[in-house]
Amino acid sequence: MSAVQALTAQPVLIGLDWGTTAMRAYLFDALGNVVDSRASSEGIMRLPQPGGFDAAFESACGAWLEASPGLPVIAAGMVGSAQGWREAPYVDVPADASALVAGIVDVTTARGVSVRIVPGVIERGDLPNVMRGEETQIVGALASDAIAANSRTLVGLPGTHAKWAVVRGERIESFHTFMTGELYAALREHTILGRTMLEPVEPDTQAFLRGVTVAKHAQRAGLLATIFSTRTLGLTGALSPEQQPDYLSGLLIGHELAGLAALLESRDAPLADEVPRLIGGAALCERYRLALAEFGCRRASVVEAAAENGLWRIATQAGFVPRSAAAPAS
Amino acid sequence: MSAVQALTAQPVLIGLDWGTTAMRAYLFDALGNVVDSRASSEGIMRLPQPGGFDAAFESACGAWLEASPGLPVIAAGMVGSAQGWREAPYVDVPADASALVAGIVDVTTARGVSVRIVPGVIERGDLPNVMRGEETQIVGALASDAIAANSRTLVGLPGTHAKWAVVRGERIESFHTFMTGELYAALREHTILGRTMLEPVEPDTQAFLRGVTVAKHAQRAGLLATIFSTRTLGLTGALSPEQQPDYLSGLLIGHELAGLAALLESRDAPLADEVPRLIGGAALCERYRLALAEFGCRRASVVEAAAENGLWRIATQAGFVPRSAAAPAS
Structure with a gap:
């Protein structure tokens, strides 16, 4: 031995x-x-x-x-x-x-x-x-x-x-x-937004990224002004019931990262220049990697x-x- | 006759x-x-x-x-x-x-x-x-x-x-x-923020305005980054359980108005120059009048x-x- x-x-x-x-x-x-x-x-x-x-x-x-x-x-x-x-x-x-x-x-x-x-x-x-x-x-x-x-x-x-x-x-x-996860659950389970949603067979990356992009461009208008679009894009046929959960997830994560970018910018540290380490479940970290890339931050890695x-x-x-x-x- | x-x-x-x-x-x-x-x-x-x-x-x-x-x-x-x-x-x-x-x-x-x-x-x-x-x-x-x-x-x-x-x-x-009212109810009834709250005997205007001011200054960081302060200001003894409901209400209405101000600004119509007409319950409209004043908009009137x-x-x-x-x- x-x-x-x-x-x-x-x-x-x-x-x-x-x-x-x-x-x-x-x-x-x-x-x-x-x-x-x-x-x-x-x-x-x-x-x-x-x-x-x-x-x-x-x-x-x-x-x-x-x-x-x-x-x-x-x-x-x-x-x-x-x-x-x-x-x-x-x-x-x-x-x-x-x-x-x-x-x-x-x-x-x-x-x-x-x-x-x-x-x-x-x-x-x-x-x-x-x-x-x-x-x-x-x-x-x-x-x-x-x-x-x-x-x-x-x-x-x-x-x-x-x-x-x-x-x-x-x-x-x-x-x-950022109370992102808990807010997502509360919006989905306890507001009108959840009523028109159906669980997708598998996550819809396109719907998720659409939400991220909307949040990125509407950060100054703020989350309160954008989340209702989960419902209205459904009403106008632009989002299917199965796409709405991932769209809302993208909206919230997009608002989180836009807020993070603003906080970092106020310290002269642009988010795009960062090499973040992500800690968490694999699927959630992959969502964040995709969303971070929309903010020009492409070098995030996941820590096991x-x-x-x-x-x-x-x-x-x-x-x-x-x-x-x-x-x-x- | x-x-x-x-x-x-x-x-x-x-x-x-x-x-x-x-x-x-x-x-x-x-x-x-x-x-x-x-x-x-x-x-x-x-x-x-x-x-x-x-x-x-x-x-x-x-x-x-x-x-x-x-x-x-x-x-x-x-x-x-x-x-x-x-x-x-x-x-x-x-x-x-x-x-x-x-x-x-x-x-x-x-x-x-x-x-x-x-x-x-x-x-x-x-x-x-x-x-x-x-x-x-x-x-x-x-x-x-x-x-x-x-x-x-x-x-x-x-x-x-x-x-x-x-x-x-x-x-x-x-x-x-702006999904302000429904989000307030969901946060209060279905997230950790509600757990440390007690209903005040009467509304606490100072706590409300504190929330409005925080939101006004932290709009770019966004609502997801500020709402957790309802809990942490409680943990640090800066907000009593009875003050937390009005503080959170002020935060949300403050984020709404900061978002509105940004939307109006993009149309060259500063919120401070507006003479808004408010439609709604008297107590809620009074809250909005107080919050609008924090954004320099002091001529709002209530329509019956x-x-x-x-x-x-x-x-x-x-x-x-x-x-x-x-x-x-x-």
């Missing part, structure tokens, strides 16, 4: 990405590889009983801890919110991995295990912004290659509450929240396994992983 | 403002005064049984027709949509009262009465716009005073689907739809009884009211 094989045989860390609607648990070996994982629908707002954190934790990680008692555990996401297992107060921007490590709080489980919870990040001001979980993904996305000390990276995290963060070196410098890498990186930096494991002999 | 008293004793017209969620019925005398009215919750989407138009009509107007058989009936609103009693195809802009009269369609009730339905208006193009009911209110708003043949009037109709129309002389030239006046005016122009009644001897 080689030294590397010996190291990989032994799990050294459990990492939890524990959000509002779901939880993912990862078992890491000493090289930071994920050797086992669990997906659960027991997000903090979907626990079978209020405060059922311990039961959900046991259900996801109990077997791993039986096999390897004393494994360190790190968690990120809404589990550290005021509605979570224990609140980990926000860390202010600019925030790097060291600042996150300094803000970690502990909660002890019924089994007696200490779960270390990574704090979220806040940017104060007239329009405050907060994130929980995304800061760990961003740290993970930066870990995937060497980052020059002062280089600037734009990181996009599409989803329910899409985040766009400007990272300088390895510090999260500023970020914005950002949450796992971020949890690993913060845990090693915090010293939760035995030094002999975290820095194996080369 | 004077000549005027004799004329007013005799009803000459029934007018219906029949929308999606409600119906209002008016009984007019020969001078165009409303001498009786009924309000019903039987909007076309809330009829107790599908197609129950006849029953709803009888319930609102049956007694009037028993007392005055043969009264002419005119109706405006969603009752003329594809989901209505009978479809009255849209009339294209530019549209004045004559164009509306030319587009009227009839439906005969079980009682044998002919209900004349006023068509809606459409503006075609990349972002088509449609209205049903508002065209009649606009005609009514213009009727309230003499309009110079080519003067330009901006008419605002706040609500679920707010309309802003540019009227030249007496013709509706162009208009826009626009629907009634519009129904009367279109009916007389169509000849539904006996000439001797519609033009009483002076």
Whole structure:
């Protein structure tokens, strides 16, 4: 058995990405590889009983801890919110991995295990912004290659509450929240726009890009003035019921990116010059890549396994992983 | 009995403002005064049984027709949509009262009465716009005073689907739809923003204006980038739960007016120079007057009884009211 094989045989860390609607648990070996994982629908707002954190934790990680008692555990996401297992107060921007490590709080489980919870990040001001979980993904996305000390990276995290963060070196410098995903769901399920829609057999890229283009050209008129066109283009026969969902999705993502472009422009950083890293599901990231190209931004790339890498990186930096494991002999 | 008293004793017209969620019925005398009215919750989407138009009509107007058989009936609103009693195809802009009269369609009730339905208006193009009911209110708003043949009037109709129309002389030239009211309800009832809100004892004007100001300054970043602040200003203690509803209302109305200002600017008609006429509920119109003032537009006025006046005016122009009644001897 080689030294590397010996190291990989032994799990050294459990990492939890524990959000509002779901939880993912990862078992890491000493090289930071994920050797086992669990997906659960027991997000903090979907626990079978209020405060059922311990039961959900046991259900996801109990077997791993039986096999390897004393494994360190790190968690990120809404589990550290005021509605979570224990609140980990926000860390202010600019925030790097060291600042996150300094803000970690502990909660002890019924089994007696200490779960270390990574704090979220806040940017104060007239329009405050907060994130929980995304800061760990961003740290993970930066870990995937060497980052020059002062280089600037734009990181996009599409989803329910899409985040766009400007990272300088390895510090999260500023970020914005666009409620794109949640607004899409609310418009589709709870307004007149959903009534004439039918689910397409497969996504209609042309309808999506049509929405992106309309939003790009009508940004100053704003989203309130454009979304009704989802219905009126249906009334005039220009959009079939099956095209309307993708058109509306394109409209919203187009407004998000036009807003992002305006925010970047006010910092003399044109969106077209950016090389964004996208973190999220493959299909959604591909939508964003297509939409970004309409704004002249053609070099976006998708980062894989950002949450796992971020949890690993913060845990090693915090010293939760035995030094002999975290820095194996080369 | 004077000549005027004799004329007013005799009803000459029934007018219906029949929308999606409600119906209002008016009984007019020969001078165009409303001498009786009924309000019903039987909007076309809330009829107790599908197609129950006849029953709803009888319930609102049956007694009037028993007392005055043969009264002419005119109706405006969603009752003329594809989901209505009978479809009255849209009339294209530019549209004045004559164009509306030319587009009227009839439906005969079980009682044998002919209900004349006023068509809606459409503006075609990349972002088509449609209205049903508002065209009649606009005609009514213009009727309230003499309009110079080519003067330009901006008419605002706040609500679920707010309309802003540019009227030249007496013709509706162009208009826009802002889904402000429906989006507010969807955000409040079906997203995370509503979860931290409490209903205030009375509206908080300061919180409302704060939202308007944020939207005005952040229009280019867009609504998707600002609405999350309703939650984060709560998290940071800058907005109480009771202030959040009015703040969000201000944000949305602010984005609407900033969008309107951009649309008007592209036609060289700055919003600050406009003297808008507002049609709608008193409290909502007052909100818009306050918000318009933040955009330098301080001369907005509220028009009363626009629907009634519009129904009367279109009916007389169509000849539904006996000439001797519609033009009483002076």
